[in-house]
Amino acid sequence: MNFDFDEVIDRRGTSAVKWDKYAGRDVIPMWVADMDFRSAPAILDALKQRVEHGVFGYTDPPPELNDVVAASLERDYAWKVRPEWLMWLPGLVTGINLVSRAIGDDGDDVVTAVPVYHPFLSGPVYQRRTMTRVPMRLEGAKWIWDLERLEAAITPRTRLLLLCNPHNPVGRVFSRGELSALARIAEKRDLIIASDEIHCGLVLDRDKPHVCIATLGADVAARTITLMSASKTFNLPGLGCAFAVVSNDELRARLIRAAAGIVPRVTAMGFAAALAAYRDSAEWQRALVDYLRVNRDLLIERISAMAGLSVTPVEATYLAWIGVDPRLREPAEFFERAGVGLYDGRVFGAEGYVRLNFGCPRALLERGLARIASALTPRSR
Numbered sequence: 001m002n003f004d005f006d007e008v009i010d011r012r013g014t015s016a017v018k019w020d021k022y023a024g025r026d027v028i029p030m031w032v033a034d035m036d037f038r039s040a041p042a043i044l045d046a047l048k049q050r051v052e053h054g055v056f057g058y059t060d061p062p063p064e065l066n067d068v069v070a071a072s073l074e075r076d077y078a079w080k081v082r083p084e085w086l087m088w089l090p091g092l093v094t095g096i097n098l099v100s101r102a103i104g105d106d107g108d109d110v111v112t113a114v115p116v117y118h119p120f121l122s123g124p125v126y127q128r129r130t131m132t133r134v135p136m137r138l139e140g141a142k143w144i145w146d147l148e149r150l151e152a153a154i155t156p157r158t159r160l161l162l163l164c165n166p167h168n169p170v171g172r173v174f175s176r177g178e179l180s181a182l183a184r185i186a187e188k189r190d191l192i193i194a195s196d197e198i199h200c201g202l203v204l205d206r207d208k209p210h211v212c213i214a215t216l217g218a219d220v221a222a223r224t225i226t227l228m229s230a231s232k233t234f235n236l237p238g239l240g241c242a243f244a245v246v247s248n249d250e251l252r253a254r255l256i257r258a259a260a261g262i263v264p265r266v267t268a269m270g271f272a273a274a275l276a277a278y279r280d281s282a283e284w285q286r287a288l289v290d291y292l293r294v295n296r297d298l299l300i301e302r303i304s305a306m307a308g309l310s311v312t313p314v315e316a317t318y319l320a321w322i323g324v325d326p327r328l329r330e331p332a333e334f335f336e337r338a339g340v341g342l343y344d345g346r347v348f349g350a351e352g353y354v355r356l357n358f359g360c361p362r363a364l365l366e367r368g369l370a371r372i373a374s375a376l377t378p379r380s381r
């Protein structure tokens with residue numbers, strides 16, 4: 001089947017967060033992480049059917065959903081998950097907050113590596129934890145966890161390690177060896193691991209398989225809460241549906257207690273979309289990843305050729321982490337004036353970077369890249 005990712009769909013007037021930020025201005029939005037593609041046909045059909053039915057009462061997960069998710073985790077990541085290990089959540093950020101709330105006590109510490117998806121930094125603080133940020137290290141062109149600094153940063157009050165894999169914003173797919181090294185530290189210092197794997201369906205490099213950290217061994221699994229969702233891969237963030245996989249019964253019970261009374265159910269539409277995503281949309285996903293890979297290659301080639309910008313390999317996600325010459329101050333504002341809306345790196349805890357979302361039709365990406373290039377090229381008089 002052919003899917004048309006080239007179609008430019010007008011999202012203006014749909015209250016899209018991404019586009020409304022620049023309503024009435026000629027700025028191409030390439031900031032927040034959703035894609036400008038229509039979702040997979042099977043998902044659209046499932047949603048239409050649900051609407052046709054017309055009754056939207058409180059809804060449990062569809063009976064086959066946990067089995068379908070478990071089967072896809074086994075097929076894609078050789079992870080044997082029992083259906084009862086799943087806990088459904090109305091969003092992954094809810095999961096980050098919930099884990100922060102469930103693990104440790106007020107004033108205990110949570111550690112993560114920066115730059116990182118910003119709710120990793122705010123969620124624990126909202127839940128009255130302190131936050132320790134360990135800067136990632138550039139090894140050649142590769143962003144890696146700085147294990148020495150991580151070990152040094154862990155205190156007796158550190159209870160939780162937040163991992164983002166594949167990593168937003170640096171686009172890494174951490175290898176089995178890298179994950180094992182992190183897991184060893186978590187074991188030695190008795191930390192719970194919360195692993196946000198929301199981007200696992202968007203691996204672009206064919207030779208870098210996603211490894212779920214919970215598959216590394218029984219002890220790692222017992223201390224790990226994995227957070228996942230169909231929302232990035234299938235472009236469903238507006239439908240609010242995510243889940244935690246927790247094999248440790250005691251840990252799962254803690255999460256359920258922490259959620260009581262404050263975390264709403266997933267909506268009927270969110271469940272319908274998730275089921276159609278995991279059960280019926282693998283072909284669309286493969287086509288999407290092929291399309292994103294070409295976008296990625298185009299972006300890397302163009303950005304690498306621009307004076308003042310640098311970019312590291314994007315192994316997964318549709319997000320590029322772009323270094324900006326320090327002489328170019330306030331880079332996000334600079335590019336916004338040039339007609340391209342990017343996220344400032346400071347949002348993710350790092351100065352001198354912007355993050356660009358290339359999950360869009362190629363024509364839009366081309367236009368955005370051309371605007372960036374011409375903003376950087378001094379005009380001839």
Ligand SMILES: Cc1ncc(COP(=O)(O)O)c(C=O)c1O
Nearest residue numbers: 033091092093117168198237242
């Ligand atoms: C690493 C990561 N986790 C979570 C989310 C958001 O999840 P949700 O919309 O389900 O809260 C994003 C969105 O960009 C993300 O990149």
